Amino acid sequence: MSTKTNPGRFFEDYSVGQVIRHAVPRTVGQGERALYHALYPARGAIYSSDAFAQACGLAASPLDDLVAFHTVFGKTVPDVSLNAVANLGYAEGRWLAPVWPGDTLSSDSEVIGLKQNSNGKTGVVWVRTTGRNQRGEDVLSYVRWVMVRKRDADAPAPETVVPTLAGAVDAADLVLPAGLDFTGYDFELAGEPHRLSDYQPGEVIHHVDGVTVEEAEHMLATRLWQNTAKVHFDATQREDGKRLIYGGHVISLARALSFNGLANAQMIVGLNAGAHANPCFAGDTVRAWSEVIETAETPAPGVGAIRLRLVATKGDGEGLRDDAGKYLPHVLLDLDYWALMPA
Template identity: 80%
Template structure:
């Protein structure tokens, strides 16, 4: 009797099933230190306990993307072990801060299935929820992933494509209890820019770039316990190259956005995202942002910005061609809400 797990294939998913993912993980300052070693992350709220206390929080929370990567990593053995590609995200909300010592676990509900016309793969839509040790939801999001079929003769399921919101309504954003930016220290944060200094339609070139290396990518996939074969097994792709984990690109671009968005302190919503083109070791990632929207919040001194973060190997502010398709140099197109002092 086989004891190993080859992973699920497209025909193994059933609409409406709920999958509890192994293995729970207690996060600590170790994750934070490694995160800051992997990425040039410098946002003050996630770096300093004293800065966080001055903003109404008990201690410095984990970087929001540490939460995302940890919750996401739990899902990989059940959702994307045999993936061709992770295609997109929607309806993401960060529901509570995660602090050192919290234990995170994940579960996913299959909310959509569509077999591709080639009959060799299909798209699986899941809504994933991350919970802490108190069973409190800390994160939820939808993603869809293209998964290989194991049995090409398996019948195609009825096509179900979920209706997903284009943007998380500002009214549905969840702000951390006690968050207060009225005494925000702009000098310690590194930039003077407030919510009112940004205008809808404004574009920001974040200037800096980072060349991706195999070593850091391999460390990242292991740190988040991401077991997708395309990320660590060079024999799994015909070209013999490891595909860089899309979350690695997200974190790199978010960290680079500090230059111009140092006060975009917390991510609270994930409206949508696409990994436009594959990323490989040796690629140099740069980033630019477009301000898509602004919203007031109920928290004192806190506003929200809707931001389009683009990671690219090419020039800033270039996104799509005349045919409406992403240009070859574009790696990531991410639409998210962040909290900013007013």
Template identity: 85%
Template structure:
């Protein structure tokens, strides 16, 4: 019997199955430095213990997307090692800050299965929860992945497609305990714009671009212990290219959004998202955001802003063509909630 792990194939999943993912990971302060080296991330709450303390927190937590990448990376050997594509996200909620010294692990429950008409692959829906050393959930999200079949003759499972909320309701957002933006320092944060300065429908061009480097994306993906073959093995694709991890594009676009959204400090929900087209080394990533909604919270001075974050590459304008499909220059379409001073 082979001792190596070939990963799960479509016929290996069952609705209701719970997978406890290896390997727990203790995160340290160096995680922040590496993250800020890989991406132009400058949000003040994640950069300064003093700024975070002035906002009511004990110190600066680790960037919200560090938590996402680590929790996501744990799931790859079990959920997406044999994936054709990562198709989407829904119902994502950040439930507690992650602090240096925390130990994170992941669990996933299979909540849906649908075999494709070609009989060669199928879509697997999982709800993943990231937990800390106290078994407290820090993050939860649903994603669906197209996974290859090992045995093309394996019978199709009963089709179960979960009903997923289109958005996380503003009332269900979790605001970290103690967060208080009453005495928020806009000078140190980098921009004067507060929640009331934004309007639903407003589009913000984040101006700057970053060219993706081969080595940097592989270092980032290793940092999250993401083992997906397409990100590392140039022989795994017919074109001989390494596919850039979609989360690398998310972090790059979020970091670029600082220019225009410096005060959208904490991501607290992921309503939906799609990796619209592949990204490869040499592509230059740019980003724009659209304001979708604005809401109040019960925390002093803290409001919530719902944003569509779109990452693009090369020339081209717009989001979708007349056929409803994403245009070739669109890399990412992400819908999320962030906390911002009112």
């Protein structure tokens, strides 16, 4: 058997402090924008129109915030989660600079935590991933943790290191795109009249619409981001013979559905926490609701920040957790993020 192929890293291949430089750099452009908007019902005004973005102080329309996330994330999969059982969570995410058509993105990850599970067959790996453009400027940084299989169940457990992570990104630490100015914001063209002061903490917004996930669409999307995780493509990887929908596909679907009620939450700038609560499969219909957690001022003219809890469900089930605190079976995603909105 050839030794030139790469089976991916297993739990015992990681060490705290290890820095992994990910292949392959990716130049992104209008093609990624068009495909993103074809795959998801995305229609945020800043990401759809050069003229609207320029009226908001930007040079042109940047690529959607989640295009940057998926591209950077996809680079990490062969090194971090090719042999993962599950992607467990996110924290301390910040979008640090817009990504423009023509930018080339690359990424690296530092291992910041390890903990072997009690079954001795898997362990949890925490990494901090940073995405950069061709000028070496950081565009995105986040922490995620994954459960990874061991190659050898008898391999000794590493010393347990569980990183201390912030419960949320402080509003003062959010990075705003240079020049962003919402003082002349056109609410009619954006699609809704609601500004930051119209939203109150505790308010829940049901986004009305739904999207039924198709097998071909989710595989096209996952290939678009060069995500090579086996469970998304190879039906033999699961006992039930199903391909698992990439969790980021659910994030983008839910974010796009949230336009109805949050059309002016224009740009994601912070990722506080996130959990893929239950698996999603082709044929599931994704719906979404949001809860307003808090609002904040920013130093940019006319620009406020809104912290939202975005929940994606399959079907019409109600509720979030059972009496024991476990996510109910219909809950797919529980995401806590910051977005920029006209104040």
